[in-house]
Each structure stands twice: as structure tokens, then as C-alpha cells.
Amino acid sequence: MAEPSHPGGRRPGWQALDRGQRARPWEWVAEQAIRVVSVTAIVLVFLIFVFVMREALPVLLGRVNSAAAQERRALPVEQMDRLDPEELRQYLELSRKEFAEMDRDTLRLLMEVKLEAAEEVPEDKDAPLNTAAWRYLLGPHQWTGYDRPAYIWQPVSSIHKYNIVPLIVGSLKTSVVALLFAVPLALAAALYVSQLAPPRLKEWVKPGIELLAGIPSVVLGFFGLVVLATFLQQVCGYASRLNAFVAGIALGLACIPVIFSIAEDALTSVPRSFSEAALALGSSRWQAAWQVVLPAAVPGVFAAIVLGFGRAVGETMVVLMASGNASLLTWSVFDSTRTMTATIAAELAETVFGGHHYRILFLLGALLFAVTFLSNLLGELVIQRLKRRLEGGR
Amino acid sequence: MKTPLLTFLFGSLAWAFCNPLATARAATITVKGSDTLVILAQKWAEVYMQRKPGVKIQVTGGGSGTGFAALQNQSTDLCNASRKIRAKEIEGCIRAFGRRPTEYKVALDGLSVYVNTSNPIEALSLEELAGIFTGRIKNWKAVGGKDEPIVVYSRENSSGTYEFFKEHVLGGRDFTAAAQTLQGTAQVLQAVARETKGIGYGGAAYGAGAKHLRIRKEQGGPAIEPSEQTVLDSTYPIWRYLYIYVNPALDRGEVGAYLKWIRSAAGQGLVKDVGYYPLPPPLRE
Numbered sequence: 001m002a003e004p005s006h007p008g009g010r011r012p013g014w015q016a017l018d019r020g021q022r023a024r025p026w027e028w029v030a031e032q033a034i035r036v037v038s039v040t041a042i043v044l045v046f047l048i049f050v051f052v053m054r055e056a057l058p059v060l061l062g063r064v065n066s067a068a069a070q071e072r073r074a075l076p077v078e079q080m081d082r083l084d085p086e087e088l089r090q091y092l093e094l095s096r097k098e099f100a101e102m103d104r105d106t107l108r109l110l111m112e113v114k115l116e117a118a119e120e121v122p123e124d125k126d127a128p129l130n131t132a133a134w135r136y137l138l139g140p141h142q143w144t145g146y147d148r149p150a151y152i153w154q155p156v157s158s159i160h161k162y163n164i165v166p167l168i169v170g171s172l173k174t175s176v177v178a179l180l181f182a183v184p185l186a187l188a189a190a191l192y193v194s195q196l197a198p199p200r201l202k203e204w205v206k207p208g209i210e211l212l213a214g215i216p217s218v219v220l221g222f223f224g225l226v227v228l229a230t231f232l233q234q235v236c237g238y239a240s241r242l243n244a245f246v247a248g249i250a251l252g253l254a255c256i257p258v259i260f261s262i263a264e265d266a267l268t269s270v271p272r273s274f275s276e277a278a279l280a281l282g283s284s285r286w287q288a289a290w291q292v293v294l295p296a297a298v299p300g301v302f303a304a305i306v307l308g309f310g311r312a313v314g315e316t317m318v319v320l321m322a323s324g325n326a327s328l329l330t331w332s333v334f335d336s337t338r339t340m341t342a343t344i345a346a347e348l349a350e351t352v353f354g355g356h357h358y359r360i361l362f363l364l365g366a367l368l369f370a371v372t373f374l375s376n377l378l379g380e381l382v383i384q385r386l387k388r389r390l391e392g393g394r
Numbered sequence: 395m396k397t398p399l400l401t402f403l404f405g406s407l408a409w410a411f412c413n414p415l416a417t418a419r420a421a422t423i424t425v426k427g428s429d430t431l432v433i434l435a436q437k438w439a440e441v442y443m444q445r446k447p448g449v450k451i452q453v454t455g456g457g458s459g460t461g462f463a464a465l466q467n468q469s470t471d472l473c474n475a476s477r478k479i480r481a482k483e484i485e486g487c488i489r490a491f492g493r494r495p496t497e498y499k500v501a502l503d504g505l506s507v508y509v510n511t512s513n514p515i516e517a518l519s520l521e522e523l524a525g526i527f528t529g530r531i532k533n534w535k536a537v538g539g540k541d542e543p544i545v546v547y548s549r550e551n552s553s554g555t556y557e558f559f560k561e562h563v564l565g566g567r568d569f570t571a572a573a574q575t576l577q578g579t580a581q582v583l584q585a586v587a588r589e590t591k592g593i594g595y596g597g598a599a600y601g602a603g604a605k606h607l608r609i610r611k612e613q614g615g616p617a618i619e620p621s622e623q624t625v626l627d628s629t630y631p632i633w634r635y636l637y638i639y640v641n642p643a644l645d646r647g648e649v650g651a652y653l654k655w656i657r658s659a660a661g662q663g664l665v666k667d668v669g670y671y672p673l674p675p676p677l678r679e
Binding site: 102103105106109110113114116119145153155157241242320328329351352 | 456457459460463466467480481482484485486488489492493494528543545550551552556557560566567568569571572573574575576577585588589591
């Protein structure tokens with residue numbers, strides 16, 4: 001049935017081997033291999049997302065209980081023989097397989113430890129609260145020892161306090177500072193390089209800025225921690241040496257090449273006829289660049305900013321080193337701040353697999369994934385549309 | 395062009411697979427955990443490896459919590475810790491290898507509170523410290539210093555030092571949300587050295603760059619300096635044992651010999667070199 005659609009009787013794939021492409025079977029193999037690789041890449045990204053979501057899902061569905069007092073129903077060790085095996089298994093929270101593999105001594109040890117854990121439970125009005133519930137993840141609560149309801153991130157505490165609002169605000173604060181710093185610089189550079197710079201200079205400036213992308217973020221973070229922090233404190237005179245402002249500026253350095261190269265592409269792909277027409281009508285080169293070319297490339301510039309935002313939100317090492325990591329909820333950028341990425345990096349290593357702290361960090365990961373995915377998607381969509389429009393097909 | 399590339403790819407793959415097998419043959423002891431103990435553990439490992447060339451010891455930090463997690467996941471032989479193991483963590487160990495981990499005290503540590511060298515304050519009471527670190531006291535004036543806000547430095551919550559300080563100085567209350575959390579005691583010290591309004595805490599081993607405060611147990615009591623004398627007779631109020639935990643099934647052969655050596659006079663002799671205090675003789679091997 002595919003016969004008529006292939007002029008000259010050629011058919012792709014294996015069938016083609018005995019015909020015109022007989023001499024080049026390796027090309028077919030290479031083609032298939034590349035196809036497999038590209039599909040694998042997409043599948044891998046998808047699987048990572050599935051994995052992150054799977055770890056975070058119990059929190060999303062409210063199935064995680066992080067109350068400090070759930071150990072309270074501990075039984076004395078002697079009770080062990082009075083329980084039937086199924087009850088004992090459930091009491092010790094073992095899977096059937098684990099239970100079958102354990103001998104009596106091990107079970108006895110577990111019974112003892114349960115009692116010890118019960119003794120460690122704090123006497124606190126908040127102990128029975130499930131702090132991993134949405135109410136406590138997003139809303140303020142007046143915890144014991146605090147004089148007003150507050151958004152508190154204190155995961156390692158007698159009562160685990162998992163409010164993620166300070167972390168979200170922290171991420172937003174550093175990203176906004178980064179964009180406020182990076183966007184004007186990157187756009188100005190892009191406009192200059194694409195419209196005004198003499199070609200010889202352009203050949204130097206463009207790779208120079210794009211080279212910034214090659215600086216490892218840990219180096220940027222170190223630069224922020226040691227050099228920028230001291231310098232900016234001397235200039236601005238704020239109280240806290242490490243804060244959202246310092247981290248944002250260092251982060252901005254990481255965003256500049258992303259924003260620059262996309263914005264520059266967008267500005268360059270505006271047809272020359274636009275600026276030529278403007279120049280012919282008597283405008284200066286600056287007027288042509290600022291009033292004609294830039295407005296024509298606005299969607300691409302927007303995409304550049306959105307992709308820069310994605311980079312800023314997802315960046316970890318810079319903020320881990322330069323932001324001070326205090327989980328404060330304030331709107332001042334001169335306060336130390338803790339971002340979602342830095343929290344995951346700093347805390348994930350010590351959490352117990354499958355525990356509530358672990359799951360909540362994965363929830364943060366899923367949130368980050370969603371935010372960066374959406375901003376990248378938005379950026380790409382806008383770029384596609386712009387390309388189609390500029391290439392003629394309106 | 396294609397063939398050398400393929401050879402290289404397959405070669406590196408083969409190397410990656412074979413390499414762990416090749417190194418696993420030497421007697422390797424992995425040590426993981428407390429950042430406080432890292433310097434001491436590295437010193438022990440260094441000296442021990444010189445004496446016994448057949449043994450390889452790998453020491454990594456990451457915090458006591460990281461060490462206990464690794465002990466439960468059986469990804470380390472020895473776990474360094476600057477706090478006692480918790481019931482939850484014991485439970486994880488029993489599930490993993492069916493026994494309670496064995497606990498060895500290996501050294502003593504006085505926890506110092508650092509301030510910038512330009513700070514006029516010389517001593518604080520435990521109560522004042524708790525006030526500063528929980529955020530109740532926000533200005534140096536309240537404890538007799540200049541009229542300046544206090545910048546509080548703390549450690550990441552995976553650190554045993556963090557939990558010890560929280561338990562013994564703050565009485566289990568939360569650190570102030572304004573406390574900046576840093577990744578290691580060295581970073582805290584560096585931050586306090588640069589920040590004239592700063593205050594931080596950490597092992598007494600990390601000395602240089604900042605002023606160690608003397609501590610009063612009660613308001614108006616005597617101010618005690620952290621030193622071997624005051625830690626050993628426990629007049630200095632903020633001190634702790636440092637521990638090594640091990641799966642009892644592994645506590646023999648090379649690992650057992652190493653643990654024994656650490657707690658012998660030879661091993662304890664190195665403790666003071668890095669600024670901690672050796673175990674009093676009755677607690678040694």
C-alpha cells in the first residue's frame with residue numbers, strides 16, 4: 001500500500017536494502033541508532049519526572065504523617081508474645097517480606113527501640129499534629145514557643161516544621177533580583193552586538209559574553225561569597241553580609257549569557273529590511289535599533305527573559321553559597337534568604353529514604369521542575385511563534 | 395575517524411566497570427559522618443595507614459545525620475558522630491543488619507561560641523546564649539555590648555553540632571529563623587571573622603580568626619574558658635563526647651583493630667593535635 005507514495009519505487013527501511021540503498025546499510029543502522037538515542041533522551045526526562053513525582057505524591061495526596069507523637073502507643077516488650085504475628089508486623093511497621101526474614105531476637109530489639117523512641121517524644125501541644133499536611137505546609141501556625149502564628153521551616157526539630165512558603169519566597173526574591181540585574185545588561189549588550197557594533201568588535205564581544213556561561217556555578221558562588229558580599233556590603237551598608245541581593249547579583253551573572261544569546265538571536269533574525277527602511281526614512285542607527293528592531297523582536301526578548309528566569313530559579317550552587325540560607329519570610333532583599341534549590345542540596349543527603357523530610361524535599365523538587373518546565377515551555381513556544389512570523393508565514 | 399572513537403568509548407566503559415573491582419581487593423575501611431570529627435578522623439587514618447601499609451582508609455564528612463543514614467544504608471563501615479544515635483536511627487540499623495550498632499566514645503569536645511575579635515564582649519551566660527540564638531535578644535546592647543544588631547550564624551540542620559547546641563544550649567527550642575546556616579564550622583568561623591556583629595558556634599578545634607567567649611553556667615556565675623582542664627572536670631558547660639558507631643558484625647579484623655588503635659594511647663595521643671580533648675584513661679581501651 002505504501003508502493004505508490006514512493007517515487008521511483010524506493011522504500012525506506014530494511015526493504016530498501018535490497019534496492020537502491022543496498023550499498024549503504026550502515027547509514028540505515030546509524031539512522032536507527034540516532035533515533036533510539038533521541039527517543040531515549042526524551043523518555044529519560046519523562047522518567048525523571050515520574051520518579052520525582054512518585055516520591056512527592058504521598059505528600060500531595062496527604063498520605064504522609066509527620067506527627068512527632070505517633071510513637072506514643074508503644075507496648076512493653078513482654079507484650080510481644082501476646083500479639084499475633086500479623087498484629088506484631090503491623091505494630092513494627094514491617095513489610096511481609098521483612099517480617100518473614102527476621103528472627104525473634106531482631107523483633108525483640110525492634111520492640112525495645114520502639115519504647116525508646118516513645119520516650120524521646122516531646123511533651124508539646126503540637127506533637128500530635130501532622131505537620132506534613134497542606135495546612136501546615138502553606139499556612140501559618142502558632143507553634144509552641146512562638147508568640148504569633150508564623151511560617152516556619154525547621155525540619156530538624158522535636159516538632160518538624162515544614163512550611164515551604166519562606167523557601168518559595170526566597171527563590172522568587174533571588175530570581176527577581178537576578179533578572180533585574182541581568183535583563184538590562186544582557187538586553188543592552190544584545191542590542192549593541194546585533195545592531196550597532198562594528199563587525200570586528202562583534203566577533204569579540206559575542207563569544208566573550210557567551211563564555212560567561214562556561215563559568216561553573218560553584219565558582220560564581222565562591223566569587224559571590226568572598227568578593228561580591230564584602231564589596232556590596234561596603235557599598236550599600238546593609239546588616240547581613242550574605243543575603244538575597246548578593247545571591248541575586250551572582251545569579252544574574254549566570255543568567256546573562258542565557259538571556260543575551262537568545263535575545264541576540266531574536267534581534268538578529270529581524271529582517272534587515274526593517275532597519276534599512278527606518279534608516280532610509282532618515283532615522284539614526286540608534287532610533288532604528290530602539291524603535292523598530294527591538295519592538296519587532298519583543299516576543300523573542302520575552303522568551304529570553306523567561307528562559308533566564310528558569311535558569312535563575314533552578315540554579316543551586318550560587319544561592320547555596322551566597323544567600324546565607326536563613327529561612328526568613330520577609331520581602332526585603334537585604335535579608336538572608338533560603339531558596340528551594342539550596343534547601344534540597346543542603347538537606348537531602350541526611351534524610352532517611354522514604355521519610356517525611358525526604359518526601360517534602362521531593363515535593364520542592366517537583367515544584368521546581370514544574371516551574372522551570374513551564375517557563376522553558378513558554379519561552380520555547382514564543383520563540384517558535386516568532387520564528388514562524390519572521391520567516392514569512394503569518 | 396569512527397573506530398578510535400568507538401574504541402575510546404568502549405575502553406572507558408570497560409575501565410569504569412572494572413575499576414571498583416580492582417580497588418576492592420585492598421583492605422578498605424570507609425569512614426563517614428560528622429564534619430566535626432573529619433579532621434581528627436583524617437589524622438587517625440593518615441597515621442594508621444603509615445603504620446599498616448596494607449590498609450586503606452577513606453574518610454568523608456557530611457554531618458552526623460549523613461553518617462547515620464549511611465550506617466543504615468550500609469554504605470559505610472564506621473560512622474563518625476558528634477551526637478548520640480537516636481531511637482529512629484537504631485531502628486533503621488536493626489532493620490538493615492539485625493543488631494544495634496556498637497557505640498564507642500573516641501574523644502571529648504568543648505563547643506566554643508565565637509564572636510568577632512573587635513567585639514568587646516568577653517563572656518556570656520547560657521541563658522543569654524539561648525536568648526541570642528532563639529532570636530529573643532536581637533541587639534548586642536542587651537548583653538552589654540555596642541548598640542548593634544546581632545547577626546546569628548548557625549550550621550546546616552544535618553550537622554551534629556547544630557543538634558547538640560539546640561539540645562543543650564537552646565533547651566530544644568528552634569533557632570531563630572534569621573540565623574544564617576553555613577555548611578561547616580570553618581565557614582562559620584570565617585563568617586564571624588569577617589562580620590563584626592556576628593556570633594557563631596562550633597568545635598573548639600577551629601581556633602584562629604575569631605574570639606572564643608567564656609561561658610557562665612548561671613547569670614553572674616564564674617566565666618569559664620574552654621580548655622582541657624575545664625572540659626574534663628565539666629566546669630565548662632558546653633561539651634560533648636564524640637563517637638564512632640559500627641555495625642557489630644564488621645567490628646573485627648581490620649576494622650576492629652583500627653577501632654582498638656583509635657582508643658589506645660597511640661590513637662588518643664593524636665587527639666590534642668587537632669584541638670579536641672583525649673578520653674580520660676578509664677574510658678580508653
